[in-house]
Amino acid sequence: MVVGSGASGVHFALTALENGHDVTMLDVGNERPSPVSPHASFDQLKTELPDPVSYFLGAHGEGVVYPSTSASYYGHPPSKQYVFDVPSGFDVTSSAMTPRFSFARGGFAEAWTGGAYAFNRDDLAPFPLSYDDMCRHYAIVSRRIGIGATRDDLEPFIPFDESYRPSLPLDPHSQWLWDRYHQRRDRLQQIHGFHLGRSRVATLSHALGDRKACGQLGRCLWGCPNEAIYSPAHTLRECIAHPRFRYVAGVLVRHFEYDDHGAVTGVVARRMHDRETVRFDGDVYALAAGALSSSKIVLDAIYRHSGTIAVLPGLMDNLQIHVPFLTPHMIGTAVQTASYQFHHLAFGVTRPDPLDYVHGQITSLKSASVHPIVQSLPLDLRAAIGVFRALRPGLAVANVNLPDRRRQSSVLTVRPSADGDDETELVVRYGEDPDESARMQSAVRSVKRALSALGCLVPPGMTRVLPRGTSVHYAGTMPMASARDGYSSDSNGLSHAFRNLYIVDGANLPFLPSKNHTFTLMANASRIAEGLPRG
Amino acid sequence: MSADAPIPDDIAFECRAFARFLANSETTPYVMSHYAQLRPTAALSATTSARIIERGLLAAARLGSLPLRMADGYARFFLPRALLRRRLLLLLAILENSPGSERHLNSSIEGSLPMVGVRVIASGLASTVCLLLGIVIFSPLHLFSGAADAPPVHRH
Numbered sequence: 001m002v003v004g005s006g007a008s009g010v011h012f013a014l015t016a017l018e019n020g021h022d023v024t025m026l027d028v029g030n031e032r033p034s035p036v037s038p039h040a041s042f043d044q045l046k047t048e049l050p051d052p053v054s055y056f057l058g059a060h061g062e063g064v065v066y067p068s069t070s071a072s073y074y075g076h077p078p079s080k081q082y083v084f085d086v087p088s089g090f091d092v093t094s095s096a097m098t099p100r101f102s103f104a105r106g107g108f109a110e111a112w113t114g115g116a117y118a119f120n121r122d123d124l125a126p127f128p129l130s131y132d133d134m135c136r137h138y139a140i141v142s143r144r145i146g147i148g149a150t151r152d153d154l155e156p157f158i159p160f161d162e163s164y165r166p167s168l169p170l171d172p173h174s175q176w177l178w179d180r181y182h183q184r185r186d187r188l189q190q191i192h193g194f195h196l197g198r199s200r201v202a203t204l205s206h207a208l209g210d211r212k213a214c215g216q217l218g219r220c221l222w223g224c225p226n227e228a229i230y231s232p233a234h235t236l237r238e239c240i241a242h243p244r245f246r247y248v249a250g251v252l253v254r255h256f257e258y259d260d261h262g263a264v265t266g267v268v269a270r271r272m273h274d275r276e277t278v279r280f281d282g283d284v285y286a287l288a289a290g291a292l293s294s295s296k297i298v299l300d301a302i303y304r305h306s307g308t309i310a311v312l313p314g315l316m317d318n319l320q321i322h323v324p325f326l327t328p329h330m331i332g333t334a335v336q337t338a339s340y341q342f343h344h345l346a347f348g349v350t351r352p353d354p355l356d357y358v359h360g361q362i363t364s365l366k367s368a369s370v371h372p373i374v375q376s377l378p379l380d381l382r383a384a385i386g387v388f389r390a391l392r393p394g395l396a397v398a399n400v401n402l403p404d405r406r407r408q409s410s411v412l413t414v415r416p417s418a419d420g421d422d423e424t425e426l427v428v429r430y431g432e433d434p435d436e437s438a439r440m441q442s443a444v445r446s447v448k449r450a451l452s453a454l455g456c457l458v459p460p461g462m463t464r465v466l467p468r469g470t471s472v473h474y475a476g477t478m479p480m481a482s483a484r485d486g487y488s489s490d491s492n493g494l495s496h497a498f499r500n501l502y503i504v505d506g507a508n509l510p511f512l513p514s515k516n517h518t519f520t521l522m523a524n525a526s527r528i529a530e531g532l533p534r535g
Numbered sequence: 536m537s538a539d540a541p542i543p544d545d546i547a548f549e550c551r552a553f554a555r556f557l558a559n560s561e562t563t564p565y566v567m568s569h570y571a572q573l574r575p576t577a578a579l580s581a582t583t584s585a586r587i588i589e590r591g592l593l594a595a596a597r598l599g600s601l602p603l604r605m606a607d608g609y610a611r612f613f614l615p616r617a618l619l620r621r622r623l624l625l626l627l628a629i630l631e632n633s634p635g636s637e638r639h640l641n642s643s644i645e646g647s648l649p650m651v652g653v654r655v656i657a658s659g660l661a662s663t664v665c666l667l668l669g670i671v672i673f674s675p676l677h678l679f680s681g682a683a684d685a686p687p688v689h690r691h
Contacts, residue, residue, distance in 0.1 A: 046637040053569045056632040061573040064628045067615040332651045335643040370640050371627045380608035381623050382556055383662035385640065390651045390658075392643040 001267060001282030003253045003297065005029060006107020007518050008505040008525040009140055009288030010235040013245065014204060022244045024281060025236075026269060028103035030082045030250035032110060032233065035225035042158035042218035042367035055079070056222075056369075065372035076111055079222050079371075084113040087252050087272060091417060091425035096467040098316065099292055099428050105249065106233035107290060108191075108472050109518060113220075113342040114145045114201040114229050115361060116519035118159045122354035126511035128482045129493040131159070137523035137530070139163040144207040144229040145522070149202055153185070154197030157348045157357060158515065166199045166346075168214055173330050173364035173396060174344040180454050187453060193350035194450035199343045199361055202230035202519075209234075218367035220341035229342075243500035251278060254423075256285060256501070263499045284500050284532060288491075288525065291474040291506040292412065296426045298487060299414045299476065303424060311413045312477040312487060314406030315430060316512040319440060319464045323398040323447055325425070326457045330394035337367040349446045358443040359514035360510040376462065396456075400447055401514040402440060406432050406476045410420035422429045430468055430535040440465070473517050477502045479510035504528055552596065553626045555580050556603050566636070568636045569629045577621040586679035591673060592619040601665070608662060609669035613677060 002009050002016075005027040013023045018331040036055060037048055046052045057063040058078030074508060083104045092099060102108040121131045142163035149164035170178060181188065181196040188194040203224075204213045212226035217311045220229060227234060239245045254277075258264045266281045287294035295312050302310045304408065343361035351357055365373075370388065374397075377384040388395075409431025412425040433439075448458045481488040482502075484496035489508050495501040504525045506517060542550075554562040562570075581606045582589055592610055595602040610617040630636040644651055 021587065043637070043641065046632055046641075052632050052634070052637075053565075053629050057573070057628055059578040059599045061628075064573070064576070064625055066577070066621055066624060192572055231658050328648065332646050333643070334645055335641075337641060367641075369628070370631045371624050375620075375624055376628070379610070379662040380604050380611055380665060381627065381661065382607070383621075383658040385557060385627075386644075386658040389640075389642065389657050390644045390655045 001026065001280060001284070002029075002286045002288055002504075003267065004289035004293070004505070005105050005232060006102065006288060006289070006290055006505070007109045007232050008237060008395050008521045009286075011144070011522040012504045012525035012529045013239050014144070014235055015526040016126060016139070016532060017239060017242045017244055019530060019532065020534065021529075021532060023239070023247040024248060024280065024282060025239070026251050026253050026267065027105065027250050028087060028252050028272060029105040029122040030103050031105055032223070033079065035223055038225035042219070042341075043337050045219065053251065059319065063369075065369070065375075067375055069174075077222050080111045083108065088096055088343060089270070089423060090226050090252065090447055092428060093424070093425060094428035094469075095430065096432060096468060097428055097430035097466045099474070100469060100472050101293060101339050102290065102472075103252070105236060109230070109232050113361075115343070115346070115516040116142075116145070116200045116202045117346070117359070117515035118200075119513055119515065120157055120159050122357070122516070123511070123513040125355070127431055128480050128510070134274075134520070134523055134527060135159065135161065138519070140526055141519065141522040144235060145202045146204045146211070147202050147519070148205050149200040152197035152347055153189070153195045154346060157195065158197070158200060163209075164200070168201070168203060168205050168340050171336060171339050171366060171488050172333065173327060173393065174294055174362070175326065176329055177345060177362065177364075177396075177454060177456075178339050184453060186524075188450055192249070192446055192450040192453060194446065194453075195348045195350070197346055197348075199203070199346040200519075201342065203340065203342070204211045204218060204228040206356070214340050215270040216339050218341050219340045231445065244400060246281070253289065253297055255297055255304055258301065258305060258498055262497060264501050278441045284502065286327075286502040286504045286528075287507070288504040292426065292428070294503065294505055294507050295412045295477045296414065296424075299412065299426075303414060309413060309415065310487070311411050313408045313411045313478040314479060315410040315412055315428070315474065316404035316476040316509070316514060317430065317469055318471040318473040318514060319436065319468065320471045321401045321402075321440065321444055322398040322464045322466065323400060323444060323451070323458060324462050325398065325451050326391055326459065327394040327396065328453070328457060329455065331391060333393045335366060335393045339366045341367050347398070347447075347450075351442060354440065355405075355513070357514055358400060358402060358446070359516075360398050360400040360447065361494040362396055364399050365392060365397070370424065378461075381479055398447055398451065400443055401471065401516070402436065402443060403514040404512040405433065406475075406510065407433060425438055431503055473506070473512065475506035475509040475512045475517065478507040480508045481510060492531045493524070502532075538573075542567055545615055546571050546574060548622065548628065549597065549622070551601075552603065553623055554636075556600055556607075557627050558630050558639055560630075560636050560639065563633065563635055566626075566629055566633050567632075570626055573629070577625040578618060579616065579621075588614065588673065588677045589618055591676045591680075592617055595672070599604065603663045604662075605669035605672060608666040609673045612666065613674075622676065
């Protein structure tokens with residue numbers, strides 16, 4: 001019995017099916033709308049659609065980005081709203097963090113940018129398992145989803161294996177940065193600890209199964225009509241085709257029931273269309289609803305069983321910083337809007353402690369919403385548009401990610417709903433690491449210096465620290481641990497508190513490296529499924 | 536306002552003036568219809584338009600391209616959430632996604648680095664002059680109406 005159809009859930013399910021288990025998956029399953037004009041490029045959508053404004057901005061203008069000091073330089077368009085829609089009655093209060101939730105078929109990865117980075121031995125040192133335990137499952141998942149990668153200077157930090165596929169062709173701006181890096185590589189590495197490589201992305205350069213290769217349409221953010229960018233919904237399709245798989249959509253799992261020996265006896269859910277309570281039974285249960293939602297299910301189970309309000313400490317999240325920069329060499333060239341829109345390049349900045357390694361991705365500006373960017377320039381809008389059009393081919397953003405560690409001050413808990421309706425609301429309290437500000441400043445300084453050494457200009461005052469929670473890389477509330485520690489799980493994801501409950505998603509990570517963790521979630525879920533008891 | 540409703544003259548006038556300012560283009564019925572329909576969503580729920588400075592900026596914007604540029608430049612630095620600027624951003628968002636105007640806004644200026652550099656510097660200088668004029672004109676009004684910026688953003 002698997003809860004959730006995101007990156008963890010589907011790879012857990014598929015490996016379990018391949019190992020002879022029967023699998024039932026419970027899911028809210030908000031569905032992706034059908035792509036509009038599948039063959040049209042970003043520009044063609046604006047001239048061919050009958051009502052392009054409603055498509056790009058939404059029927060009520062919800063896609064218009066107004067001034068805000070904390071806003072990202074790009075947001076999620078109306079066509080991706082289904083990814084973030086939350087069912088009524090799922091209540092959350094939070095402090096020092098803006099958590100996001102996904103109840104989509106495929107989860108958050110319906111809106112990701114495909115970054116797929118294996119953790120290395122250093123990253124996995126705080127885990128009760130080794131890289132050797134993980135590497136075979138990285139390869140299994142890589143073959144399933146199709147990751148493009150190249151042997152490059154990131155290999156010491158992001159392991160490479162033969163399961164990867166060719167990378168996508170570079171856009172002109174990324175190509176220039178790539179060439180310039182190789183001219184100045186020694187200085188960048190030795191002085192700045194800066195290593196550049198190709199992004200490892202789950203975007204197809206060649207067709208895989210029923211997914212087509214990237215068509216360079218430039219509409220990645222709005223939803224790839226070729227399905228070249230991997231989504232767990234693709235793996236879910238494989239599962240659904242399997243005779244031993246049952247997919248139950250339209251149910252929101254609230255909690256599970258367990259006996260006095262800690263054995264889970266069933267899962268209680270609310271049917272979305274009529275709000276009726278339904279119960280599902282299984283032998284083994286796997287929580288893969290995402291770190292926050294899975295934690296709420298456990299907290300609710302404890303509350304309903306014993307009346308105890310439990311607390312899950314250790315919530316982690318990657319802080320993200322956007323560093324916009326300009327490459328003067330590209331000014332005056334034509335911008336290619338019909339081009340793969342997301343990042344082609346990734347970088348790492350080494351630190352004395354390998355766990356502090358800083359990871360980032362560089363996205364050169366191709367197709368984009370113009371108005372969120374021009375409003376941030378320190379000019380009236382007429383001048384800002386002119387300057388933006390002049391600089392556009394040379395604009396890019398370095399998205400810097402910082403690692404996070406478990407702390408007792410970052411917690412999840414629940415409290416009974418104020419409505420008195422027998423529900424609870426999730427309480428998220430993120431406790432900042434007092435050293436993080438210094439680490440962030442140091443990391444950003446290093447990245448800026450490296451970009452300058454590459455020949456790029458970093459305009460002052462435009463670096464943005466995104467609101468905590470934006471990364472949606474949540475983790476750490478029920479971590480894998482060698483010995484029982486609260487509601488931890490063992491190295492196979494089996495809960496220390498509940499005898500037949502597996503924690504499959506990011507909740508089980510004991511440390512959150514700066515690299516996007518989605519690929520590791522998939523591989524770890526596959527590893528856990530392979531270790532399920534047989535019979 | 537429904538999509539088929541006639542567009543009031545003041546909204547049509549505003550839309551045309553803003554479109555010329557933003558994209559050097561005449562507006563189309565398609566753009567104007569969407570602008571009229573979405574214009575209420577650009578307002579803050581706790582409206583600030585009653586403030587004297589807000590009314591002053593909007594009134595100046597109706598006088599022509601130069602006053603509009605001064606008002607927008609002033610708002611960029613001193614009232615970034617001003618209703619004028621929000622309406623301009625709404626129209627810009629519509630224009631960049633509308634047939635006809637999308638090509639201009641989604642393209643780059645091609646040419647040699649010195650040529651493009653001169654255009655950037657000229658744009659920056661013109662913007663700075665307009666900002667300085669805007670400060671002279673609007674800052675007394677702003678001081679008079681209470682210098683605090685708009686309340687926190689809450690979308691309708």
